[in-house]
Amino acid sequence: MYDLLTGLSVIEASSFVASPTAGLYCAQMGAEVIRVDQIGGGPDFRRWPVTDANDSLYWENLNRAKKSLALDLGRPEGRELLQELVRATGQFITNFPVNGFLSHAVLADARADLITVRVMGWPDGSPALDYTVNNSVGYPMLTGSGPDPVNHVLPAWDLLTGAYAAFALLAAIQRRSMTGEGGEVRIPLSDVAIGTVANLGGVAEMLYTGANRPRLGNAVYGLxxxxxxxxxxxxxxxxxxxxxxxxxxxxxxxxxxxxxxxxxxxxxxxxxxxxxxxxxxxxxxxxxxxxxxxxxxxxxxxxxxxxxxxxxxYRTMYDAVQDPALVADNPIFGAADNPSGFTYPAAGAFATLPRHDRQPPRAAPRNGQHSEEILSGRLSLSSGEIARLVDAGIVGVE
CATH class of the missing domain: 3.30.1540.10 (formyl-coa transferase, domain 3)
Incomplete structure (x- = not known):
């Protein structure tokens, strides 16, 4: 973790990989990233791999260095609290639906300079996952020797989209600093995928040759x-x-x-x-x-x-994890307290920056761990009002 984004606060309401990755990268560079989830955890809170106690190692590592606010988003008062928090902060990352209570138009009505970065499936707002987008742009029909398609297990489009979303957020903040204008940045997985195909020459290649590239197994095309x-x-x-x-x-x-x-x-x-x-x-x-x-x-x-x-x-992932050069002796890794209670090397920021000491990776939050701190500090709610919200089941605390 570095201090390059100290002073920047971001609200993140998201799940699974792409949107949480954007928040993770911001947090690892020093931003305060407040992840808002349903009380008890969102749909990715138990995503595999999990421990014997059903704690998600996946969630634990995609949400390091963040703070957690737990709300009952199924109730109007819980939704209103999230809206107020987004408006009070001014930066928002989400992969929630385009329309609804978290639409940019609704949120920006009371905060004109709000920046929303919205990760999407398709540009029209319809849902998609990395694994379906990958199929749609043709890579499984290039992978392997054929004739059957071969999926790969790395969610590449999710990870690229998450990194691009973090970059787009900073670009939008830079634009706002020059113009005073906010806005919504939409980043569909499908556009990241087909745009990357184009950047690598794939669109031009298909139109130029008028044919699919032959499937080569483990051979590298053109080398x-x-x-x-x-x-x-x-x-x-x-x-x-x-x-x-x-x-x-x-x-x-x-x-x-x-x-x-x-x-x-x-x-x-x-x-x-x-x-x-x-x-x-x-x-x-x-x-x-x-x-x-x-x-x-x-x-x-x-x-x-x-x-x-x-x-x-070639080696297994288990073998790779045992390699000291990759993990034990690698300075991106360090010790951190983990909500699961399982102790293992945790990854911090990947970049190496001159004259900046790399800080140890930080733990992921427990669901609702920072609810009282956030509502008090960001929305100036009194301890009595927070207690009422907790008693009513609208706010969750760890």
Whole structure:
């Protein structure tokens, strides 16, 4: 956690991944992020993975460094409290529906400079999830070898949308500082997905070629990159992106003469052309399969590291978590008290900033942990009024 956004307060009313990620990134940079949930937790409060006591490790980590206000949002008074809080604060992140009591028009009626960042499924407000948006833009039909679609387990569009939402919030705040104007920023998952396809050349490629790209399994499109198996059975990924890496890879595997023979036969040079190495993979792959299969992974790793060759063995997530370089010795991790009671390394901010000391990650809140503090400090409610709301079941406290 850093102090770069100290002084910025944000109200977050959201669930699942994209919208909470936006709030998380703001909180990790020092903003006060107040997450508002239904008393007892929203629909993602028990989202797997969970402990034996049914505490969500997912929720616990997407909501670190935030404060929690618990309200009964099914009752008018609970909804009005959330509206008042948003207006009093001036910055709001949500993935709640476009229309209704949290519409920007309703909220901005009493706070013209309000900034709302609204994460959506589709631009028309209809719902979508990462897994359905991913299908809609075609990636499962590019993944794997076919013919069946292959989903991936990483919610990439949720995470990209969350990061983009945090960026968009800061951009809107900058605009407000110059113009005095607020507004609603809408970020549909579907637009993030198809826009990213376009940014990577995919829209242009489809229209230019008039056809789908062939499915390549673990091969990297347009580069020399693929998985190979070593003599001791270790599957490893190797990717070449520079002429130097290509030269060093060929030399490390003692394939110089064999590569030169292919170049002479086909009248080409692989030295500085990524596309040719991909196009002629039918001749190259068998050579590399044989050469790599003749060595142990340890021997190859040492040679590849010395030559600056990009490679990595495949391993399970459990194995990755045991790697000290990734977790135990990585300064983004630290100790934090966790509502689940389970002790483990917690991730803080990913960025490294000069002249800013990285602070240990902070705990996620318990549902309603900060309700009294927020209602008193933000809405100036008296202790007696807060007690009445708690007794009436409109406000939850931990």
């Amino acid at each position: 020399f990159g693929r998985d190979f198996v070593t003599r001791d059975g270790q599957r490893t990924m190797i990717v070449v992106v520079t002429p130097r890496q290509w030269d060093n890879l060929v030399t490390a595997l003692k394939l110089n003469d064999a590569i030169a023979a292919i170049e002479a036969t086909r009248g080409i040079s692989f030295a500085s052309d990524d596309g040719l190495r991909f196009t002629h993979r039918d001749a190259l792959y068998p050579l590399f399969e044989c050469a790599i299969g003749a060595h142990t992974h340890a021997d190859l790793a040492a040679a590849f590291d010395a030559g600056g060759i990009v490679h990595s063995p």
